[in-house]
Amino acid sequence: MADNIFFTEAKDNVLKFIAKEFPNMPENFIAVLISNFYKFCSYEEEGRKIKPNIVLTSNIELVNKNIPNCFKLQMFSDDDEKMFNSRLKSLFMFCEKDWFTYIEMKDGKFNYGICKVFNSIKEKPFSQLVFENESLASVEKFSLICLNTLSSYAISLRGMRGSDIIVNFSINDSNFLNRESVYKRFSNASFSKLKTTKTKLSEIKILFENILKHAQNDIHGAICVVVDKDFKDKGFFNDGIWLSEPIEFSKTFLMSKSFSEVKLTNIAEMFISMLNFDGITILDNAGRIRAYNVFIKPEKYSVKSILGGARKRAAYGIINSGIKKIVGVYFHSQDGDMFYEEVKQ
Numbered sequence: 001m002a003d004n005i006f007f008t009e010a011k012d013n014v015l016k017f018i019a020k021e022f023p024n025m026p027e028n029f030i031a032v033l034i035s036n037f038y039k040f041c042s043y044e045e046e047g048r049k050i051k052p053n054i055v056l057t058s059n060i061e062l063v064n065k066n067i068p069n070c071f072k073l074q075m076f077s078d079d080d081e082k083m084f085n086s087r088l089k090s091l092f093m094f095c096e097k098d099w100f101t102y103i104e105m106k107d108g109k110f111n112y113g114i115c116k117v118f119n120s121i122k123e124k125p126f127s128q129l130v131f132e133n134e135s136l137a138s139v140e141k142f143s144l145i146c147l148n149t150l151s152s153y154a155i156s157l158r159g160m161r162g163s164d165i166i167v168n169f170s171i172n173d174s175n176f177l178n179r180e181s182v183y184k185r186f187s188n189a190s191f192s193k194l195k196t197t198k199t200k201l202s203e204i205k206i207l208f209e210n211i212l213k214h215a216q217n218d219i220h221g222a223i224c225v226v227v228d229k230d231f232k233d234k235g236f237f238n239d240g241i242w243l244s245e246p247i248e249f250s251k252t253f254l255m256s257k258s259f260s261e262v263k264l265t266n267i268a269e270m271f272i273s274m275l276n277f278d279g280i281t282i283l284d285n286a287g288r289i290r291a292y293n294v295f296i297k298p299e300k301y302s303v304k305s306i307l308g309g310a311r312k313r314a315a316y317g318i319i320n321s322g323i324k325k326i327v328g329v330y331f332h333s334q335d336g337d338m339f340y341e342e343v344k345q
Helices: 008-021 027-035 037-041 060-066 084-097 126-131 179-190 198-215 249-254 261-276 310-319
Strands: 053-057 070-078 100-106 109-117 144-151 154-159 164-168 222-227 239-248 280-284 288-295 326-332 338-342
Touching: 008 027, 008 144, 008 154, 008 164, 027 037, 027 084, 037 144, 037 154, 053 060, 060 070, 060 109, 070 084, 084 100, 084 109, 109 126, 126 144, 179 198, 179 222, 179 326, 179 338, 198 249, 198 261, 222 261, 222 310, 239 249, 239 261, 239 280, 249 261, 249 288, 261 280, 261 288, 310 326, 310 338
Parallel strands: 053 100, 222 280
Antiparallel strands: 053 144, 070 109, 100 109, 144 154, 154 164, 222 326, 239 288, 280 288, 326 338
């Protein structure tokens, strides 16, 4: 008879996390929540993959009052947790457009709705604003947990009392804790030769990182290569669409005092669309989009030691190419795994 193998250690750690971060969460609700973790990773609605983001809180009104430009809309109120799956099914579709589904457990009621911060793409996202808010952190009996779907096999849980864990359903080791580092390294490389003031450069990098964070649920698999601003392809990138007039992120970003939110948003969306094309998007280190839908020949990335699909093998083929003036590679898999690696010289 086969042995049953359970991820009991993961469950125990989640229970410890909840005991610290939300001590008054009802036991029946905890059981329903944990039993649905794996469903959050593979959630689909009408054939579209959706990565749900959930706020579990004891007081959503407190969040709404303390976070500038926050909007919340309650849709359901129940006496118990029995409608949990039905309520979330009605709300998760909004997560596709960066809304958070919230569940408020207050006065014996389970209140369900959606919330979002209506701010600029230049500003911090909702979850960052929540956890940096000193007023919320100082309320003694206030509980809040953000549940974010990271990939098709991992979710993260972060609480107001400082706990931060990742539940990984994959047997393989996958590091999701370094996402902030990936964004920063990719951003630093993309603007390393942009000539501007130190303050402006810092603002541009933050904006670029915000675009990536806002779009992480919209990227369905991407390779973005950073090259030197003087890079000239000699046949390595043998096929693709090279722009006769590179799109200068830097010019749009530098217009911080007179910028058009609509223009900025649309250029950001265009960049994400390019990343989602088959092939490779190419930026240079002066903050310019040089090409997209670019391919390299299969023999250029025949890295036998790399496990994964063609996209991941192509990424490591570029990293191991040793070609001068190719700076580094940003990789984002369809499963949500990501890295930024410099090209080995």
